[in-house]
Amino acid sequence: MATPHALSKTAPPVMPKSGTIHPVWVRVTHWLNALAAILMMLSGWRIYDASPIFKSFTFPPAITLGGWLGGALQWHFAAMWLLVFNGLLYLALNLASGRFMRKFLPVSPRAVLHDFIAALTGKLSHADLRVYNAVQKFAYLFVVCDLIVLVLSGLAIWKSVQFPLLRELMGGYDNARIVHFCAMSLMAAFIAVHLVMVALVPRSLLAMLRGR
Template sequence: MNPTRLPASLASMPAPVPPVQQSRTIHPVWVRITHWLNALAALTMMLSGWRIYNASPIFPSFSFPNGITLGGWLGGALQWHFAAMWLLVFNGIVYLLLNLASGRLVRKFLPLSPRALLRDFVSALRGKLSHDDLSHYNAVQKLAYLFVIVDLIVLVLSGLAIWKSVQFPLLRELMGGYDTARIVHFSAMSLMAGFLVVHLALVALVPRSLLAMLRGR
């Protein structure tokens, strides 16, 4: 018998199916927890901040509808705002430290080149940007996430310059004075609101990204 040929009974048997590999973890537990806590704190600060803004608007002709604000009145809004601020600060510090210590910050968000950003931005406009691998961020996502990290830091610093203007005179002056610090704070808040709108729109287009942030894979 030719050793290279199998008996007919064996040759007709189907090939063994390899075991299904478990889905790899995209977001570890600490990323998911800090992400949702940051989202809760940022949203609470934004809604309560709108009520605080209405009490002393920077632009007299513009105010936010009270129905989309949080706090009910100025004192209540301030309590919500400061409570969320501490959550954002401490949770944000934990998020940044763990990202740096694990190397995730460099691995996920760098490198980021203008050429890659332009290429992925054009692909996104054409609807040809792939989202098959959720563990990999394209250049547009990298820029957006780095931007919102910096924006939240500016929000906290400008908020401190407003809240503790006497205690932090150097910070107040770096912001251009108390009145300018209010404008910086409002602008950073507006940019964060814009980021949230775009972020939610992308989640709606790629719902698997929401599942990944909920269950990790």
């Protein structure tokens, strides 16, 4: 009779569990957050062009949203409320369900570096979409923090008189505009990298659409 040790050597590898990967609330809030962030980014580029921080740099009108400054502001504020309320709901549900701790923590610089090198060399496994690697954990935590900075710096610009402490924490009105621009640029970079990753692992898109 084969010993348990021998059986463990010949047993087939454990396959990823079947079933739902992303519950409905994750998918709905994810897509609403994505919509709000993209609308804010495109309309923000039109607002930026009306008074550029860097005089030698503006965005082509064809990739902006709003048509003119007033229209862009309307789009921007509408998307802002969607992002704030939906983002708060997303964070609250993640924390209340324990998903935040399960999915995004723990993460360490060493683990991020290890998985980043593995990704560059094509050795990073995506067999089980339920498990986020360290690079994914870092990227998602980063974009959550970046969106918070975007909202706070936007408030410091929009309601500079009403939120003087927030304005001063940003280094003043002009510096708040720079912080807002940099945070927007980082979000655009995240979206670009995210789309590349989705193209490389198309199953991740299907999972976010149908849940499995």
